[in-house]
Each structure stands twice: as structure tokens, then as C-alpha cells.
Amino acid sequence: MNAHVQGCTVSVAKQAVPQLVRRESGQREVFCGLTGIVWLHRKIQDAFFLVVGSRTCAHLIQSAAGVMIFAEPRFATAIMEEKDLAGLTDANDELDRIVTQLIARRPDIRLLFLVGSCPSEVIKLDLSRAALRLSQTFSPAVRILNYSGSGIETTFTQGEDACLASLVPAAPPMGTGEDQLLIVGSLADVVEDQFVRMFEALGIGPVQFLPPRNSTAMPAVGPNTKFLLAQPFLADTARALEDRGATRLAAPFPLGVEGTTTWLRAAADAFGVDPALFEKVTQPNRARAERALVRYRDELAGRSIFLFPDSQLEIPLARFLSRELSMRLIEVGTPYLHREHLAEELKLLPIDVALTEGQDVDLQLDRCREARPDLVLCGLGLANPLEAEGLTTKWSIELVFTPIQGYEQAADLAELFARPLVRRAKLVA
Amino acid sequence: MQLTVWTYEGPPHVGAMRVATGMQGLHYVLHAPQGDTYADLLFTMIERRDRRPPVTYTTFSARDLGGDTAELFKTAAQNAYDRFQPQAMIVGASCTGSLIQDDPGGLARALNLPIPVVTVDLPAYQRKENWGAAETFYQLVRALAGPSAPAPGAKRPEREAGVRSSCNLLGPAALGFRHRDDVTEITGLLAGLGIDVNVTAPMGATPADLARLGDADFNVVLYPEIAGQAASWLQRTFGQPSTKTIPIGVSATREFVEEVAGLAGVDATAVLATSSTRLPWYSRSVDSTYLTGKRVFIFGDATHAVAAARIASDELGFKVVGIGTYSREFGREIREAAKLYDVEPLITDDYLEVEAKVAELQPELVLGTQMERHIAKRLGVPCAVISAPVHVQDFPARYAPQMGFEGANVIFDTWVHPLMMGLEEHLLAMFKDDFEFKDGAMPSHLGSGHAGPARDVPAQAGQASTSSIPVSDIAVIWAADAEKELHKIPFFVRGKARRNTERFANENGLATITVETLYDAKAHYAR
Numbered sequence: 001m002n003a004h005v006q007g008c009t010v011s012v013a014k015q016a017v018p019q020l021v022r023r024e025s026g027q028r029e030v031f032c033g034l035t036g037i038v039w040l041h042r043k044i045q046d047a048f049f050l051v052v053g054s055r056t057c058a059h060l061i062q063s064a065a066g067v068m069i070f071a072e073p074r075f076a077t078a079i080m081e082e083k084d085l086a087g088l089t090d091a092n093d094e095l096d097r098i099v100t101q102l103i104a105r106r107p108d109i110r111l112l113f114l115v116g117s118c119p120s121e122v123i124k125l126d127l128s129r130a131a132l133r134l135s136q137t138f139s140p141a142v143r144i145l146n147y148s149g150s151g152i153e154t155t156f157t158q159g160e161d162a163c164l165a166s167l168v169p170a171a172p173p174m175g176t177g178e179d180q181l182l183i184v185g186s187l188a189d190v191v192e193d194q195f196v197r198m199f200e201a202l203g204i205g206p207v208q209f210l211p212p213r214n215s216t217a218m219p220a221v222g223p224n225t226k227f228l229l230a231q232p233f234l235a236d237t238a239r240a241l242e243d244r245g246a247t248r249l250a251a252p253f254p255l256g257v258e259g260t261t262t263w264l265r266a267a268a269d270a271f272g273v274d275p276a277l278f279e280k281v282t283q284p285n286r287a288r289a290e291r292a293l294v295r296y297r298d299e300l301a302g303r304s305i306f307l308f309p310d311s312q313l314e315i316p317l318a319r320f321l322s323r324e325l326s327m328r329l330i331e332v333g334t335p336y337l338h339r340e341h342l343a344e345e346l347k348l349l350p351i352d353v354a355l356t357e358g359q360d361v362d363l364q365l366d367r368c369r370e371a372r373p374d375l376v377l378c379g380l381g382l383a384n385p386l387e388a389e390g391l392t393t394k395w396s397i398e399l400v401f402t403p404i405q406g407y408e409q410a411a412d413l414a415e416l417f418a419r420p421l422v423r424r425a426k427l428v429a
Numbered sequence: 430m431q432l433t434v435w436t437y438e439g440p441p442h443v444g445a446m447r448v449a450t451g452m453q454g455l456h457y458v459l460h461a462p463q464g465d466t467y468a469d470l471l472f473t474m475i476e477r478r479d480r481r482p483p484v485t486y487t488t489f490s491a492r493d494l495g496g497d498t499a500e501l502f503k504t505a506a507q508n509a510y511d512r513f514q515p516q517a518m519i520v521g522a523s524c525t526g527s528l529i530q531d532d533p534g535g536l537a538r539a540l541n542l543p544i545p546v547v548t549v550d551l552p553a554y555q556r557k558e559n560w561g562a563a564e565t566f567y568q569l570v571r572a573l574a575g576p577s578a579p580a581p582g583a584k585r586p587e588r589e590a591g592v593r594s595s596c597n598l599l600g601p602a603a604l605g606f607r608h609r610d611d612v613t614e615i616t617g618l619l620a621g622l623g624i625d626v627n628v629t630a631p632m633g634a635t636p637a638d639l640a641r642l643g644d645a646d647f648n649v650v651l652y653p654e655i656a657g658q659a660a661s662w663l664q665r666t667f668g669q670p671s672t673k674t675i676p677i678g679v680s681a682t683r684e685f686v687e688e689v690a691g692l693a694g695v696d697a698t699a700v701l702a703t704s705s706t707r708l709p710w711y712s713r714s715v716d717s718t719y720l721t722g723k724r725v726f727i728f729g730d731a732t733h734a735v736a737a738a739r740i741a742s743d744e745l746g747f748k749v750v751g752i753g754t755y756s757r758e759f760g761r762e763i764r765e766a767a768k769l770y771d772v773e774p775l776i777t778d779d780y781l782e783v784e785a786k787v788a789e790l791q792p793e794l795v796l797g798t799q800m801e802r803h804i805a806k807r808l809g810v811p812c813a814v815i816s817a818p819v820h821v822q823d824f825p826a827r828y829a830p831q832m833g834f835e836g837a838n839v840i841f842d843t844w845v846h847p848l849m850m851g852l853e854e855h856l857l858a859m860f861k862d863d864f865e866f867k868d869g870a871m872p873s874h875l876g877s878g879h880a881g882p883a884r885d886v887p888a889q890a891g892q893a894s895t896s897s898i899p900v901s902d903i904a905v906i907w908a909a910d911a912e913k914e915l916h917k918i919p920f921f922v923r924g925k926a927r928r929n930t931e932r933f934a935n936e937n938g939l940a941t942i943t944v945e946t947l948y949d950a951k952a953h954y955a956r
Contacts, residue, residue, distance in 0.1 A: 025488075026488065026505075027466070027485060027486050027487075027488045027505070028463045028466065028486075028488050029466050029469070030463060030464070030466065031464055031466075031467055032462070032463055032464025032465075032467075033464075034464070035464075035467075052430075054440060054524035054525070054553060054554065055433075055436060055438075055439065055440040055524070055553070055557065056439070056440040056442075056443075056465060056523060056524045056525075056553070058433050058435075058436045059436055059439040059440060059443065059467075059468075060464065060465075060467045062435055062436060063467055063468075063470065063471060064467060072434055072781070073434065076432055076433060076434050077432075077433045078430040078431070078432055078433075079430060079431045079432075079433050080430055080554060081430065081431065081554050081555070082552070082554045082555050084430055084554075085528070085554060091430070094430040095430065097430075098430050098432050101432060102432060118462045118464070118524070118525035119524055119525050119528055121491070122494070122525055122528045122529065123528060150462070150464075150491075151462040151463040151464025151465065151490075151525075152462045152463070152489065152490045152491040152493075152494065152525070153490070153491045155463060362508075362512060379470070380469075380470040380473065380474050381466060381467075381469030381470045381473055381481065382469075382473075382481070383473065383474075384473040384474065384477055384478065384479060385473060385478070385479060385480045385481050387479075388479030388480065
């Protein structure tokens with residue numbers, strides 16, 4: 001057993017950053033970036049996402065969304081057919097026809113994303129030019145932007161990154177004046193509201209969010225913008241904001257009590273909040289969250305976990321699981337490791353943690369079976385097969401659909417990991 | 430381009446996966462980008478399969494496109510062979526894979542693997558899932574059974590006396606609607622007739638099993654959408670006749686028994702005499718009189734839709750008010766069935782068009798796919814599922830075939846239970862003015878703490894969406910006495926009465942609904 005089993009590696013791990021990263025390429029058992037549409041369309045309530053792709057794209061989003069709650073959701077696929085592949089002129093004409101049809105049908109839409117896919121990228125259908133062309137027709141009623149959610153360029157949550165990066169040029173410039181805090185990355189509304197109250201109490205505000213809940217409420221961006229990433233997968237968005245003069249506040253991500261506190265503190269420090277005030281404002285929430293975590297620590301402490309790559313949340317999750325719940329990390333996979341954005345997280349991981357970037361799913365499954373972890377975090381394609389082999393699993397996709405950030409959700413997040421183990425212990429048949 | 434909100438069928442390579450996943454000892458190497466692995470969860474989650482589909486995805490990315498994606502394919506295929514040691518392999522490309530024109534078949538041949546490697550070339554921009562499944566199964570059958578085909582023109586040898594007749598069961602696959610239980614039911618039915626099943630395929634078959642398909646005397650085509658093409662090749666090549674009757678429903682099952690008995694040269698009398706199904710008696714029992722003329726809308730794959738229409742009309746006494754399918758390949762079958770019931774066939778894969786049709790026809794029961802279940806739920810119409818595309822609920826823990834005599838029992842229950850029971854309907858009418866029986870009064874077993882259901886909301890054009898369904902074009906006003914009269918109508922039909930009356934008022938340009946309008950509308954919609 002390693003030293004960090006007992007959860008006492010804090011002082012050791014603070015100093016050095018795990019250096020050894022296994023890089024794998026091969027079959028990846030992950031979604032492509034189109035999947036982000038499933039939560040992004042709920043977040044930006046007047047936006048429509050039109051995927052320009054194949055029947056596979058339409059089928060993917062439908063399967064990932066799981067249930068058809070909405071008769072006409074605010075997403076759809078323009079399915080390319082044989083004749084669209086023959087000539088790009090025709091494809092552009094067809095796209096114009098579809099967009100016109102769509103906007104006529106949905107007059108409530110203010111923002112339309114043309115979303116590129118694998119086939120549209122391969123045939124080099126230029127959606128940025130299409131967006132420009134169509135904007136001229138439909139402006140100012142509808143703003144038309146584009147980004148790529150294709151699997152050849154984006155893995156799962158990178159689709160959100162591409163979407164938000166495409167929004168940045170649409171943000172109005174900010175006048176000179178006081179610094180403003182911008183929170184970047186989609187969060188559940190309830191979590192956003194909690195953070196707003198917290199920042200208000202700290203005297204930081206008004207705080208703005210990207211993505212906004214409504215496209216007409218785009219935050220202003222400029223040199224006075226200081227931004228905190230709420231999600232670890234926003235490399236392009238951060239770069240686009242920095243190009244507009246904004247400054248990123250380095251911090252771990254707001255998962256768990258520790259992550260939330262250090263994330264809030266990064267903003268408090270940048271905005272010159274008195275440490276005593278910070279302590280006074282955060283202490284009650286911290287204490288409440290820690291109380292709520294206790295019973296899950298009892299369930300999870302000392303248990304081993306293997307994290308398959310999925311959403312790029314794996315490293316912050318591993319930090320939370322190892323430091324706040326005393327779980328043992330067997331392997332932490334991530335589809336992509338952004339060393340700069342994850343720097344504060346990596347410092348908090350056990351020094352000898354096994355990190356894997358990328359995936360060769362068969363080899364990774366071999367390692368997982370060999371290790372026989374108490375719990376496996378993995379995608380839906382792997383979960384039932386691993387359960388059938390006697391392993392206990394937690395679906396990773398739930399972590400992007402469930403509010404898990406902030407103090408009030410810290411115990412909910414822990415519960416997601418405890419539940420499969422509790423369930424397995426309950427079932428006798 | 431085609432604007433699509435929800436799709437009935439996936440791309441053709443998903444059809445190929447349904448064949449490969451149904452089989453054993455077969456591996457599928459698919460030239461596809463990252464993300465196409467989503468299809469695995471259809472099998473592991475919807476069907477709760479306990480192992481991953483036997484599919485290797487080459488997972489090329491943008492940076493590979495400038496380099497050597499062909500090499501990537503070869504490595505993936507070789508690794509898949511080394512790791513899984515399949516008896517045979519199929520290779521092909523997904524929609525994006527086909528655009529980079531790497532020729533998976535040629536690349537796989539260059540590997541000289543010591544097993545049969547079958548290329549499935551699926552036109553992803555023209556065809557869909559069922560077609561992909563049929564083509565894949567056909568290519569597999571041709572490649573694996575072909576080597577043992579008799580010389581062209583050679584006459585099929587007569588079966589020796591005393592040898593039992595045998596057949597193949599063709600069509601069941603992964604993610605099929607009740608295929609698992611249909612196979613059990615039909616295998617049992619055939620056993621009762623003294624007919625052996627030589628091979629069931631694709632479900633459960635190995636490549637070696639496919640190689641001996643020619644040994645059977647004839648083929649039972651359970652699902653023409655998947656097995657039709659392969660069966661007609663087997664007929665041409667091995668002289669094996671195929672069944673035409675789909676044994677769904679009591680009459681069809683009896684005809685099926687006679688058909689297979691004829692093909693096998695056995696006597697069906699005993700099986701037909703002893704076979705028991707409760708559907709005919711349940712349908713004749715007096716409680717079922719309320720089923721008479723219930724307006725039913727049917728949509729699904731052609732095989733299940735045609736069978737459902739026949740049962741609905743001839744075995745339950747419903748009235749078929751609409752029939753349709755999402756599979757254009759089987760449009761002819763639906764058009765023929767539509768003629769029988771004197772309705773317009775609906776052949777479309779546009780979900781919104783189906784929804785508009787259901788709203789227009791106002792059926793009392795919808796028999797459809799999971800997509801129609803959603804439509805029916807939104808429109809407040811009872812619904813039963815009869816066809817793929819499937820949902821986790823379509824893989825029940827219990828035995829629930831659609832085919833054969835037990836299938837008929839299952840169908841009776843499944844279709845009738847969503848409807849208000851006959852006697853219940855009479856009692857509700859009788860007691861409608863009782864003080865304890867009123868709007869919002871929940872069934873007593875739910876206790877008094879429950880709030881009543883919000884049943885009588887004015888008709889709107891679908892919340893949270895701008896639905897194309899024209900319900901109220903202009904706002905009509907209900908006169909107070911008409912509103913009062915409306916409330917005398919039992920609550921469970923009141924919503925429909927309100928909608929019909931408003932539609933009638935709209936169509937007749939009436940701004941105010943009076944008691945007279947209410948009864949005019951009732952007469953207008955009376956059947």
C-alpha cells in the first residue's frame with residue numbers, strides 16, 4: 001500500500017507534480033464533441049444547434065440524449081446525402097435552404113450554431129463562411145456562429161470548449177474601469193446561483209458567466225476581465241479570452257470542499273478580498289459540506305478506483321477522491337491533459353499517481369482487470385460488461401449532467417461514487 | 430441535405446453491428462473516427478448486454494488524415510485478430526471512414542489473415558440501419574455458405590425417408606424487437622411439428638454455423654427487413670424455399686404452421702388442434718365489446734406494422750385509421766396493407782410528419798415504436814410498442830414474444846391494458862355525477878393526500894415547442910353554459926371533447942362555442 005492510502009500525503013504532494021504520464025493512442029471509448037449539445041442547448045435557452053453531418057451524428061446525439069423529452073428539441077442534424085458530397089456549391093445551397101426552413105419554423109431562436117462534424121470536416125465544407133453568409137441574411141434577428149464538434153478534432157467535452165470559443169468573438173468589448181469576474185464553463189443554474197451569492201458576500205461582483213443563459217446577455221470581455229475556469233476542458237476558450245486581453249486566474253476546479261475553497265480564494269485574492277472576510281463568508285458552507293461528506297468518507301476511504309478517460313474531469317475528480325475521501329487511485333485516465341490549466345490540480349495529486357493521457361481501450365481494460373479496483377469510473381459502453389465481470393462501476397456521463405460543483409454539491413458528488421458500492425453490498429441475489 | 434430532429438434508424442454500419450453483435454466468433458473492424466464508439470452503448474445499455482460488441486474502431490483523428498490512415502486500419506485489424514481470435518471478420522467503414530477511401534477490404538486482404546474476411550461496403554449517405562443489417566448478413570452468408578453451394582442447376586437431393594425435416598431461422602439480431610423470445614417461441618412451435626432448427630442466424634450463430642446453412646430443407650424468414658436478401662440468395666443457390674408468412678397474430682400463426690408443414694412435408698393437424706391461445710376467447714368475451722371500432726394508428730417497420738394491422742382489425746375488432754412505416758424499402762407492403770383498410774399509407778422517416786398525422790387522425794390507440802410512444806404521451810393517447818427502434822423497456826425480464834400463439838397472448842394484454850377497461854368505462858359513465866367521483870378525485874387506493882391530475886387543460890399547441898400541429902388556429906371563446914355542459918362530460922373524455930369542439934368551431938369560423946356548438950361537434954365527429 002502506498003502512503004496516500006491513509007490520505008496523509010498532503011504535505012508531500014504539495015511540493016512536486018506527478019511527471020510520469022503514460023500516453024496511449026488506439027481505440028478510444030469516448031464520445032465526440034457533438035455530445036456537448038445535449039447540455040449546451042439546455043444552458044443557452046435561445047440557441048439552436050444545427051449539426052451538419054451524417055445520420056451517424058443524428059443517431060449519436062439521440063442516443064446520448066437518451067430520452068426524447070422534447071418534441072422539437074433545440075438541436076437537429078442536417079443530414080448530408082450523396083449529392084451533397086458531389087459538389088460543395090450544392091452543399092452550401094442545401095445548407096442555406098435548411099437554415100431558412102429552420103429559422104422560419106423556430107422564430108424563437110436568437111442564436112444558431114452551425115456545428116461541424118467528421119464528414120463536414122473531411123469534405124472541407126467551410127461552415128465559418130456559411131455562418132458569415134447566413135448571418136448577412138438573418139441578422140439582426142438571428143446571430144449565426146459555427147464550431148466543430150467532430151470526432152476527428154474533439155473529444156466529448158472539447159465540444160463545449162469549441163462552442164464557447166466561438167462565442168468569445170461575439171462578446172461585446174468592455175469599457176475601462178473596474179476589474180470584472182467572469183466564470184467560464186457551463187454549470188447548472190442552481191450552482192451558478194450559489195456562486196453568485198458567494199461572490200456577492202465577498203464583495204466581488206457583478207459576476208458574469210460564459211455561456212450566458214440567454215444569448216442576448218453575452219458578458220463583456222476586455223483587459224479588465226479576470227476569469228475563472230469552472231471546467232477543466234476549456235483550452236481554446238481560455239486562449240480566445242486571453243486574446244481579448246482577459247486574465248485567467250489559476251486555480252484548481254470547484255469540485256469538493258477543498259477545490260471549491262481554493263477556486264473561490266483565487267478570485268478573492270485577485271479582487272483583494274480581506275482574508276478575514278473570506279474566512280467568515282466561506283466557513284459556514286465549508287463546515288456544512290464537510291459534515292455532509294463524513295458518511296461518504298466512511299464508505300469510500302481506502303477503496304481503490306480506476307478512472308477511464310472521458311470528460312477531462314478525471315484529474316480534479318481524482319484529487320477530490322484521494323484527498324477528501326481517502327480513496328486509492330489505481331489509474332487516472334484523461335483524454336487530454338492540459339498541463340497549464342491543470343497545474344494547480346496536479347500539485348495536489350499523489351506524486352506517484354499513474355496518469356494516462358489518451359486511450360487504447362483494450363490495453364487499458366487489461367490493466368483495469370489486472371488491478372481489480374473496488375470501483376471503476378467509465379463510459380456507458382464499458383459499464384455493464386465490467387459489471388458482468390464482477391467489477392463495480394460508476395457511469396462517467398452522469399458527472400457532466402449532474403450538478404457536482406461547489407460546497408452544496410460536494411456530498412452529492414461523493415454519493416455518486418458511494419452509491420454503486422452501497423448497491424452492490426445490498427444485493428444478495 | 431435532410432433536416433432531422435429524431436431518427437428511426439441509425440446509419441447502415443449500426444445495422445452491421447447488430448448482425449456482428451448478435452453472432453458469436455465474428456469480429457467487425459470498422460474504419461471510423463473517435464466518437465463512433467457511441468454505438469457500443471446501444472447494445473450494453475438498451476439490451477443490457479454483458480459484453481462489449483465485437484467491434485474494433487480504428488479511431489482516426491484529424492492529424493492522421495494527412496498521414497497514413499491505411500496503416501492505422503491494418504494495425505487495428507491485425508491487433509483485433511491477435512486479441513480476439515475470431516473465426517471470421519467483417520471489415521468496413523463508417524460514414525466518415527468511407528470518405529477517406531482507404532479500401533478496408535483490400536487492406537485486410539493484404540494482411541493475409543488465416544480466416545475469412547468479408548468486406549461490407551455500406552453506402553452511408555444513401556442507406557440506413559436495416560438495409561445495413563440485411564446487406565451485412567447477405568454478404569456473410571454468401572461468403573461463408575457459398576463455398577458449399579451445389580453446382581448451378583444441380584437438383585437438390587431428396588431428403589431420405591425417416592430423416593426429420595430441418596430449417597434455418599433467419600433474421601433475429603441484436604437490438605431487435607423481441608427477437609430473443611420470438612426465436613424461443615418459433616423454435617418450440619417447429620419442434621411440435623417435428624421440424625428441427627438447423628441454424629438460427631444471425632443471433633447466436635458462429636461463422637461455422639453460417640457455412641452449413643445449406644444443410645436445411647428450407648428457411649423461415651422471421652424478419653424480412655434483415656433476412657430477406659440472404660434468404661433469396663439461399664433460395665437461388667441452394668434451392669431452399671423460404672416462408673412468406675410472418676407468424677404474428679393468431680391467424681397468421683396458424684397460416685405459418687400450415688406453410689411450414691407444407692414445406693417440411695409434415696401433418697399440422699395435431700398442432701393446430703391442440704395449440705391454445707387465449708386471444709380469440711378474450712376478444713369474444715363480453716368485456717371486450719368496448720374494443721369494437723376503437724380507432725387505431727399503426728406505425729413501425731413494415732413487417733410489424735402489417736401484422737399489427739391485421740390483428741387489430743381481424744382479431745380485436747379495432748378500426749385501422751392509419752398505417753405507416755419508416756422503411757422506404759418496404760413501402761410496397763405498407764401501400765398494399767393500406768388498401769385493405771382503405772387508409773392513406775404514411776411512408777416517411779420524418780418524425781414530425783408522423784406526429785402531425787397522429788394529431789390529425791386523433792386515434793384512440795397508437796401502435797408504434799418508441800418514437801410514437803413519445804408522440805402519444807404528448808397527445809394524451811394510449812400507446813403500445815410493436816416495433817423497433819427499441820428502448821430498454823423493450824427487453825423485458827419476462828418471456829414476452831410477439832410471434833406464435835404465446836405472442837398473440839402477449840399482444841392482447843399489451844394492446845388492451847393501456848385502454849380504459851370496458852366495465853370500468855360503463856361504471857364511470859353511471860357514476861359520473863356521484864359526489865365522490867369527480868374531477869381530481871384520485872382512485873381511493875392512492876389515499877386522500879394526492880392532488881388530482883390536471884386533465885382538463887385547454888388544448889394548446891405543445892408546450893415548450895412551436896409544434897406544427899394545428900389545434901387552435903384562432904382563439905375561441907366558450908360561452909358559460911357551454912363550459913358548464915362540457916363539465917358534465919366524464920373527465921377522461923373531456924379533453925378530447927374540448928379539442929374536437931374547438932377544432933369544429935375553428936373550421937366553421939365560429940368565435941363563440943355554445944351548447945349547440947358542443948353538440949354539433951359531437952354529431953360531426955360521431956362515428
